[in-house]
Amino acid sequence: MEQTLFILGVNHRTAAVAVRERLAYADREIAPALGRLKSHATAISEAAILSTCNRVEVVGVGADPVRALEEAAEFVAADRKVPLEAFADTLYRLEGRDAARHLFRVGASLDSMVVGEPQILGQVKLAYANAAEAGTVGLVLHRSFHKAFSVAKRVRKATLIGHGSVSISSAAVALAGQIFDSLKDKTVMLMGAGKMAELTARQLRSLGIESLIITSRTFDNAVGLARGLGGTAVPFDSYKPYLKFVDIVIGSVAVTRPVIAPDEFEGIIKERRYKPIFLIDLGVPRNFDERMNSLENVYLYDIDDLSQVVHKSRAEREHEAERAEEIVELEVEAFWRWMNGLDLVPTIKDIRYSIDRLRDLELGRHRSWLSTLEPAERTRVELLTRGLTNKLLHRILQGLRTSGVNTPDGAYAAEVARKLLCGEISATGANLEALGTDHDDEDDF
Amino acid sequence: MTNMDTLWLAPALVCYALSAVIFIAGRLTRTSRASGWAIYLLGAGVIFHALDLTARGFQAGNIPVGNFAQALSFFAWLTALASLLLIVRLQMAVIGAYSVGVVAATLGASAIMMKGGRIVLPASLQSVWLPIHVTLAILGFSMFVLASSVSLVYLAYESQLKAKRPLGPASERPPSLEKLDRINYSLLGWGFALLSLAIITGAIWADATWGHFWSWEPVESWSLTIWILYAALLEARLTVGWRGRRAAALTIVVFLVLVGSFVGVSLIDPGKHGGWFG
Numbered sequence: 257m258e259q260t261l262f263i264l265g266v267n268h269r270t271a272a273v274a275v276r277e278r279l280a281y282a283d284r285e286i287a288p289a290l291g292r293l294k295s296h297a298t299a300i301s302e303a304a305i306l307s308t309c310n311r312v313e314v315v316g317v318g319a320d321p322v323r324a325l326e327e328a329a330e331f332v333a334a335d336r337k338v339p340l341e342a343f344a345d346t347l348y349r350l351e352g353r354d355a356a357r358h359l360f361r362v363g364a365s366l367d368s369m370v371v372g373e374p375q376i377l378g379q380v381k382l383a384y385a386n387a388a389e390a391g392t393v394g395l396v397l398h399r400s401f402h403k404a405f406s407v408a409k410r411v412r413k414a415t416l417i418g419h420g421s422v423s424i425s426s427a428a429v430a431l432a433g434q435i436f437d438s439l440k441d442k443t444v445m446l447m448g449a450g451k452m453a454e455l456t457a458r459q460l461r462s463l464g465i466e467s468l469i470i471t472s473r474t475f476d477n478a479v480g481l482a483r484g485l486g487g488t489a490v491p492f493d494s495y496k497p498y499l500k501f502v503d504i505v506i507g508s509v510a511v512t513r514p515v516i517a518p519d520e521f522e523g524i525i526k527e528r529r530y531k532p533i534f535l536i537d538l539g540v541p542r543n544f545d546e547r548m549n550s551l552e553n554v555y556l557y558d559i560d561d562l563s564q565v566v567h568k569s570r571a572e573r574e575h576e577a578e579r580a581e582e583i584v585e586l587e588v589e590a591f592w593r594w595m596n597g598l599d600l601v602p603t604i605k606d607i608r609y610s611i612d613r614l615r616d617l618e619l620g621r622h623r624s625w626l627s628t629l630e631p632a633e634r635t636r637v638e639l640l641t642r643g644l645t646n647k648l649l650h651r652i653l654q655g656l657r658t659s660g661v662n663t664p665d666g667a668y669a670a671e672v673a674r675k676l677l678c679g680e681i682s683a684t685g686a687n688l689e690a691l692g693t694d695h696d697d698e699d700d701f
Numbered sequence: 702m703t704n705m706d707t708l709w710l711a712p713a714l715v716c717y718a719l720s721a722v723i724f725i726a727g728r729l730t731r732t733s734r735a736s737g738w739a740i741y742l743l744g745a746g747v748i749f750h751a752l753d754l755t756a757r758g759f760q761a762g763n764i765p766v767g768n769f770a771q772a773l774s775f776f777a778w779l780t781a782l783a784s785l786l787l788i789v790r791l792q793m794a795v796i797g798a799y800s801v802g803v804v805a806a807t808l809g810a811s812a813i814m815m816k817g818g819r820i821v822l823p824a825s826l827q828s829v830w831l832p833i834h835v836t837l838a839i840l841g842f843s844m845f846v847l848a849s850s851v852s853l854v855y856l857a858y859e860s861q862l863k864a865k866r867p868l869g870p871a872s873e874r875p876p877s878l879e880k881l882d883r884i885n886y887s888l889l890g891w892g893f894a895l896l897s898l899a900i901i902t903g904a905i906w907a908d909a910t911w912g913h914f915w916s917w918e919p920v921e922s923w924s925l926t927i928w929i930l931y932a933a934l935l936e937a938r939l940t941v942g943w944r945g946r947r948a949a950a951l952t953i954v955v956f957l958v959l960v961g962s963f964v965g966v967s968l969i970d971p972g973k974h975g976g977w978f979g
Binding site: 430433434435436437506528529531532549552553555557561564568 | 858865876941942
């Protein structure tokens with residue numbers, strides 16, 4: 257039985273959201289679904305389901321990938337109650353090396369709608385955890401997912417794929433850093449309680465902004481937000497005097513026309529003695545008159561301006577993605593060799609280490625007795641135990657080498673030996689220490 | 702052409718020129734990858750140049766400002782040194798394209814004008830006031846060169862931000878507008894203070910040598926004019942709050958007036974300051 261990785265799925269490129277949403281699984285539905293899959297599909301030995309806004313994928317293992325893929329497709333159709341014809345031509349079916357490559361690319365955020373966005377890795381980790389919980393992770397999935405995690409990490413380190421502002425709020429925050437030297441001594445005014453405005457304020461907060469003024473048409477909202485973010489709420493009819501000394505204004509009030517007239521604002525600018533002010537207009541309709549951008553030391557960015565910045569960074573990320581693809585390709589190659597048992601070295605090392613450790617432990621337990629022995633006798637004991645472990649090790653290695661080194665069966669044998677002798681955490685027993693989600697990027701996708 | 706003259710001047714000039722080329726290329730391509738090399742070259746240039754000035758100073762028996770070419774060279778050195786400090790201490794490599802460009806061009810012009818032979822100052826100028834007055838005046842000029850360089854960067858960045866084109870990837874983030882404006886302000890302050898002291902020491906020296914503080918000769922008149930312009934610029938900043946773009950543009954305008962007047966005066970009617978032409 258030759259176990260091969262396969263992936264069946266739809267993503268944002270192959271299928272419209274109308275299709276994706278019908279196939280999508282909520283997080284809590286996944287483990288039970290995997291249970292059903294396991295009991296129905298005979299050609300699938302291991303499986304995980306990855307479901308995000310942009311993709312629904314069954315990552316599985318089977319001896320006959322063609323049949324396994326067929327079963328997976330039928331399962332998804334039946335389980336989601338969507339006729340297979342409705343999405344058959346949006347499905348991609350990958351097996352073997354292609355499937356591994358796909359999994360690595362997804363984990364490294366190369367297949368994302370916004371290339372380099374950091375959330376996907378957490379979602380892939382979650383898919384693995386769900387499958388582990390359902391008991392549908394075996395050796396091949398265990399290895400494949402863990403390799404995907406490490407490839408993702410490597411790509412993030414070696415390329416600028418996660419750089420640049422790819423969200424409106426992070427673009428606004430980056431701009432603030434180009435206008436102002438330090439944000440610590442600046443004051444932010446939040447006008448309106450829009451979600452994106454709040455997010456932007458939060459990000460500015462995390463960069464050191466200490467003084468925050470919040471105003472909203474509904475004063476209660478301002479108070480609530482002030483409590484949540486740690487700021488001062490100001491009634492909407494009396495916010496204008498504060499414009500004299502705030503440095504950044506985030507506007508997201510629902511209005512039909514700009515909240516302040518350009519010539520009134522010009523007066524405020526004079527009163528500020530031309531102290532720079534950064535206006536972030538997240539409102540639609542816009543909160544600030546675009547002519548205000550031409551006032552001295554006023555920097556006004558509306559939602560479209562910020563989107564443009566975001567588009568540019570995305571283009572730069574795509575460029576970095578080319579380098580990332582090369583890394584993935586190298587990793588796929590190495591992984592495939594390893595998968596096929598060509599690379600026994602790590603296993604052999606582990607087994608040798610484990611057996612040597614057992615011997616050391618035993619000798620340690622008898623240390624006091626050993627110390628009563630004559631030096632010659634002690635040496636004898638050492639030699640005897642060493643001989644025993646060496647013989648054992650030799651036999652195991654011999655067995656592994658002859659059990660078909662470059663077949664998946666050989667790899668299985670090696671893994672079994674490793675498990676038995678090294679007491680490694682079993683693949684299905686959820687090796688979850690790597691499951692913490694990464695938050696090293698403040699983008700909000 | 703004496704040997705001592707050219708031994709250090711050529712390597713200094715080469716270092717400055719290469720440094721300027723790297724800075725300018727970096728500015729044009731919007732990268733700072735090679736700026737480390739440019740900074741090392743600038744430092745090497747400053748050292749070679751210092752050796753050259755020392756040698757000439759020994760010949761002159763005072764600081765080497767015996768003619769216009771030498772004065773230019775001294776100015777180039779002070780500007781290079783001040784640029785180096787600004788670039789290293791405040792991470793302002795971005796100004797190198799301008800300030801080091803000025804250094805290389807000035808020293809180049811000086812080298813072309815530099816006449817061979819020993820330059821000895823006339824007895825009337827041999828005084829302790831010479832190094833004090835001249836160093837203050839020239840250092841003041843250097844500050845204004847740097848202030849103008851910072852202002853040029855400011856104007857470029859500011860219009861980029863106003864035009865909704867942010868300034869490149871975070872890994873190469875240039876200094877913020879606020880920082881540029883602040884540095885411009887302090888350079889102007891230093892330049893103004895040095896210029897004031899240069900005028901005062903010049904007056905004292907004139908009184909000691911000729912018996913009167915002020916004789917309304919062209920360099921004096923223009924210095925006073927420029928002093929008034931800088932005073933007004935600083936005053937406007939403090940009271941009305943002229944900062945940012947307006948302050949940067951005016952810094953450059955006043956500097957152009959300064960350069961124009963001094964070059965013009967030197968060529969047309971240098972007066973007592975014509976000692977520069979030896």
